[in-house]
Amino acid sequence: MRRLFALMGLLLAVFPGIAVRAQGGPNDAAVQKAITYIRTQQAADGTFAGFGPGSTADAIYALVAAGVNVAEVKNGQASALDGLLKLTPEAAKKTGLAAKFIIAALLAGQDPHTMGGTDLVATVQNGRNPTTNQYGEDVTSHALALLALRAAGITVPPETIVALEKLQLADGGWSFDGTTTTGSDTNTTALAIQALVSTGGTSEAQNKGLAYLHTQQNDDGGFPYSQASKFGHASDANSTALTLQAIQAVKQPLSAWTKSGKTPLDRLLAFQNASGAFRFQDAPPDDNQGATYQAVPPIAGKTFPLDAILIALPAPAAATVTALPVTTPVSTTATVVVTSTAVVTSTAVITSTSPLLAATPVAAKPARLPDTGGSALPVLIVLLAGLLVIGAGVALRRRST
Secondary structure (H helix, E strand, O other): OHHHHHHHHHHHHHHHHOOOOOOOOOOHHHHHHHHHHHHHOEOOOOOEOOOOHHHHHHHHHHHHHOOOOHHHOEEOOEEHHHHHHHHHHHHOOOHHHHHHHHHHHHHOOOOOOOEOOEOHHHHHHHOEOOOOOOEOOOHHHHHHHHHHHHHOOOOOOHHHHHHHHHOOOOOOOEOOOOOOOOOOEHHHHHHHHHHHHHHOOOHHHHHHHHHHHHHHOOOOOOOOOOOOOOOOOOOOHHHHHHHHHHHHHOOOOHHHHOEOOEOHHHHHHOOEOOOOOEEOOOOOOOEEHHHHHHHHHHHOOOOEOOOOOOOOOOOOOOEEEOOOOOOOOOOOOOOOOEEEOOOOOOEOOOOOOOHHHHOOOOOOOOOOOOOOOOOOHHHHHHHHHHHHHHHHHHHHHHHHO
8 A cells, every 4th residue: 555655645746737737718719819929029039029128028927828838939049038037137127127027037937036147036125115115116116016026925014015005096096106196097006906915905995996997997898097198098908908907806797897788808809900919009000019918918817926926825814895886886985796815816917008117117847827727626536536446456455365
């Protein structure tokens, strides 16, 4: 029997590598078309086209959300991982960008403490203002820092979570720079909500944030950067994607966010062009790299920080988040019915057309992804059943001799 138990131990040890590949979801065709386009945006050095170093991190988020091993994505000899390594020194110059790269490094199977000889975790930790307890120079950087540190297995100081909640404005949203001058926007608010879900922020702050997002939704089901934006308030792919991630993070049903028969997911999918790329807005309908990187994770059902945790931490306290009936007018004091278990199986993405990313942003082991359909349990049952049969046979044989 010792051999039997040894065999069982061996099988259980290697089991994580058996049948854990997630099956494609209902929108897999749209995801795969987008990934095909994203591959065309890779440069010879492994980096990805866009608005700067953050685009390469965003592209990696999209690739991992689609179940792709970034070490195998190449244009010539250099892989996406090589591109990430090349840009790491530059990313370490800004707290928010360093936070984005921590998540990307973890997803690529790298240690963010030693990535390319750079300690990205220390960079983010050193970016904390001891007076305000805020990481980085803006709210986006702070939210990204909370997500990245949590993903890296760092216990986030409670006062930094409180700091994020204190930055919430009276209308329930968050602004990019934390002031009422610029006003709340959907991008910063959606990211802040995901950070609070990930780190265990209060349900009150999350509910107020969701109530604000309800006030920003257009009749087509999508979201603009802000209804008060001087650039207009037509729905765009980036804002819709980020808001969709916030909705997914608190585990609200999309039926609570239906407008004219369309959910935010329906509107996001409608932005996809024949090329597989996503356009930023319907006009002009040009392919947009940032919009495409941003759209893939929520379509694949992933939110910040894409299950990037490598070190086990106690799950943050669950927050009760209430969903407003679709027909109920939303005010800034309304409570936004569904329970959030604050599971950190999220995704990171940011918009390339808002201040969100303008200011922030090695064969690798396969990144860990949430199970979206392919269950390993049946395989384990079959293996254990087979081993029990073998064990019974061994015992009977011994009795007969």
